[in-house]
Amino acid sequence: MYKYDNYDQQMVDTRVEEFRDQTRRRLSGELPEDKFRPLRLMNGLYLQLHAYMLRVAVPYGTLSGAQMKVLGDIADKYDRGYGHFTTRQNIQYNWIKLEEAPDILADLAKVEMHAIQTSGNCIRNISSDHFAGAAADELIDPRPYAELLRQWSSFHPEFCALPRKFKIAVIASDTDRAAMRLHDIGIQIVKNDAGEIGAAFYVGGGMGRTPMVAPCINEFVPLDWLITYSEACLRVYNRYGRRDNKYKARIKILVHELGKDEYTRQVEEEFAHLKSQGIEPPLAELERIKPYFADPAFKAGLSDGIDRSDPDFALWVDRNTIAHKAPGYVSAVISLKPVGGIPGDASADQIRLMGKLATDYSFDECRVTHTQNIVLPHVEKARLKELFDVLDANGLSTPNLDTIEDIIACPGLDYCSLANARSIPVAQKISERFASTGKTETLGELKLKISGCINACGHHHAGHIGILGVDRKGVENYQLLLGGSEAEDTSLGKITGPGFDEDGIVDAVERATDVYLAKREEGERFLDTYRRIGMDPFKEAIYG
Amino acid sequence: MVELLRFRTDEPSESPAVTVDCFGEQTNAGAVRIEPGDDARELLPHLAHITRVEVNFPVFGDGRGYSAARILREAGYEGEIRAVGDVAVDQLAALRRCGFDAFQPDVPMNDADADAALARWDNVYQKTTDGRAPIWALRHGNANA
Structure with a gap:
């Protein structure tokens, strides 16, 4: 790293x-x-x-x-x-x-960390694919490009008082694990027909109260113009993004109001000007950064076999490990979603333990996922059982990755001064309900996301099932959404109808999953069934 | 306390500034005032006649003036660019990097705080027109980049 x-x-x-x-x-x-x-x-x-x-x-x-x-x-x-x-x-x-x-x-x-630009109306921390450098399906490791952008965006003198916050994600595979198109700028590192590496720019995505999926404004920005093009995108936004209403100040509104074509034209014009300003770091800087992200010393000749005789371990392997590009290795995901727990929370002891496990089992590296879990990216299959046993002894072996229990939830009214409703208790009740009925495993992949207000920090628009907490005449009320996705098939969920109280929303989620179980065809996930049959059967079951 | 902090050797011009939309008809005016919504590029044909540009920051959170100053410097403007309005010590370093060379804040700044803020950053990550070599240039042996 x-x-x-x-x-x-x-x-x-x-x-x-x-x-x-x-x-x-x-x-x-x-x-x-x-x-x-x-x-x-x-x-x-x-x-x-x-x-x-x-x-x-x-x-x-x-x-x-x-x-x-x-x-x-x-x-x-x-x-x-x-x-x-x-x-x-x-x-x-x-x-x-x-x-x-x-x-x-x-x-x-002291350990090369900071809190620079993690809030405020500036360019925020750059996010990326949590399986970068390990995923079997990636074109190239996206992190050197993210690091180049990190340095450029840190203390950028022109962009320290933007109309609103600005989030950038960088990925380099067709599978999107970073919700790239729901960022202010989403960058996908791609290869063109000539075999050259470049960057596709998606600008103007976001969640919040006006969710938008970012359009592609340039399919191929050559790598030696990555920073200059980013600066052009930001300058147009800084000059013309709305400042009269903070709820309309994100770049998605500018792109939407100008139209993708006009915004792109303005960016291209600014880009043409900035090209003469010498602001682009030389490619040698990218080459300097790249070796830090070189593959660790993977052992050769490892077996791909895993002893599955312990059923708890076998279930965890099936649920929480992901194919790796190197033979004999996997990426293992430590779920921070214990049944009835607070999504994304970990104790000091657990955090230190995960650090030690990263050192001992994963070439001294771990990752935080945007779904609020921790990844050990490079684990030998032969040592997985040993790893599992340590996790299990420390309350970190919950086998529920990408299931209905693997909930994203914002801190909600328990902590946040913006929230209208609590998110955490709803997440806890849902995971308890589905764990106790044993339906979690039957339902398979089902991404459920909860926000405690319309700012959508819990990504409810992008959940296969989304829950939005609102304040209804002084009482917490929860609206249900279906059909969102933050993956490469990005889509925004639709509201089913009137909202529910805290217990009512848990029942409504269960009724929605029952519709899926009754109607699903071979191989369909919840989201696929919803897309095939549409909202009506779900509405009928939920509201009778 | 500093009421006008200036990093130029020429005499300050205190001729009254006109607005950007009036400027086109009054080309004898030597000073112009840019408000956040103004397009600094409208001044580009007239830069040779302008000795002072005031960029107003009605509230510090409105950062359009940073882009305005950079655009003028990128076009080769060498006259004074003065930040006026809600400007405080903690914005000084970034404003300097964007091309501001004079500051006239609504609330005068504490001298020691201003000096400390301007001396704080030995290095910078980005290239602007302020002549400082960014870290990437220093790393690759090109301090003149």
């Missing part, structure tokens, strides 16, 4: 000192809260319902064992012994004291 050189380290250290100075001025009263707010937000520090929340960046979701250990230590030292992994591959802590925030950043900087 990427290692900082002296320059990268100096930038992060300088940021720690800058934030320490800003915090000092805030605590002394020199800076009032309204002036401090955008400064702390640029550093991932939110003021939530009960305390400050600090969001730490995990660039493209990749972490070393030592970094995971520090994340666990921070949970113990500065929080209440927990961390929460987020839908943008980051981790956040919910009980932070402002006066300690600079010290946390200093602890992070």
Whole structure:
């Protein structure tokens, strides 16, 4: 994985000192809260319902064992012994004291980590495919391009007060595991007919209250113009994105209002101008970054056999491991969705343990997925049982990847000052219901996502089943959506009809799954059946 | 406390600034004021006559002025670009990088804080027109990039 050189380290250290100075001025009263707010937000520090929340960046979701250990230590030292992994591959802590925030950043900087631009109206942490470098189906590892973009976007002087937040994802396979087309910019690294590598740019996707799937505005940007083209996309947005209404300020609204063709024309015009400005790093910089992401020393001649005599282990292998490009290896996913648990939460001990397992079993590397789980990307099949036994002894062996229990949920009204309804209890009740009836396994792949307000942090638009919590005359009310997808077949879910109370939504989800079980044809997932038969049979069953 | 922080050796021109939409008819005006919604590119044919451009930041969260300044510098404008309005020490470093060389904030800045903010960053990741070599250029032995 990427290692900082002296320059990268100096930038992060300088940021720690800058934030320490800003915090000092805030605590002394020199800076009032309204002036401090955008400064702390640029550093991932939110003021939530009960305390400050600090969001730490995990660039493209990749972490070393030592970094995971520090994340666990921070949970113990500065929080209440927990961390929460987020839908943008980051981790956040919910009980932070402002006066300690600079010290946390200093602890992070020692292991080449930071919280730079994890919130605020700026370019956020770059996300990527959590199986990058391991997936059998990828063209090339997307992370060197993400790292190039990370450096370009860090402290970008022109884009520090954008109309709204700006999220970029980079992938390099046709299977989309990063919800690429639901980002402000989604980049897919592709190969053209001449065999050259370049970048397809999808601009103007997003969830929130106006969900949009990003259109492709350029199918092939040559690699030696990647940064310049990105800068052109951002400059047009910074100049013309709406600033009169924060709910219409994301780039998706600009692209939608101008139309894809006009937005593209403006970007191309700006790009033509910027090409003369010499802002593109040389390809030598990309070549410098690439070796950090070279394959680890995979052993040759390994067997692909797995002893499946333990049924619990066999189920976990079937559910939670993914094919790897190297013979004899798999990627193993540690579910952070125990039945009845809080999606994405892990204790300090669990975080440290996962770091140690990354070191011992996966070439010192792990990944955070946008679905709030942890991946050990390169595990020898012959050592899987041993790994499973350790996970099992520590409450980390739940075999439910991509099932109805593998729920994405935002923090909701339990923590978030924006939320209208709680998300976590709904997630807990659903996983308990389906685990107790044993239907989870029968249902197979079924992606369920819950947001506690229309800002859609829980990706409800993109769930095969989505749940949106709203406030209805002072009472929490939950709307049900069907048919969304954040994969390469991106689609937005549709609302079934009137909403439900907390218990009612769990029953409604179960009735929707019963329709699927009754109507499914051979090999169909829930989403496939929904797409074939449409909304009506589901409505009938749900509302009778 | 600093009321006008300036990084130029020429005498400050204090001739009154006109708005961008008036500027076209008043080409004898030497100073122009850009509001967030104005297109800085409308000034490009007239840059040789302009000695001072004021870019107004009614609220610091409106970052259109950063692009306006860069566009003027990228077009070769060498006169003063002054940030006015809601400008504070924590924006100084980025504004300098975008081409601003004068600052006249609504609320005067603390000298020591301003000095510290401007001296803080030894290196930068991006190339702009401010003449600083980005880290990628330093890495690849091209400090003049």
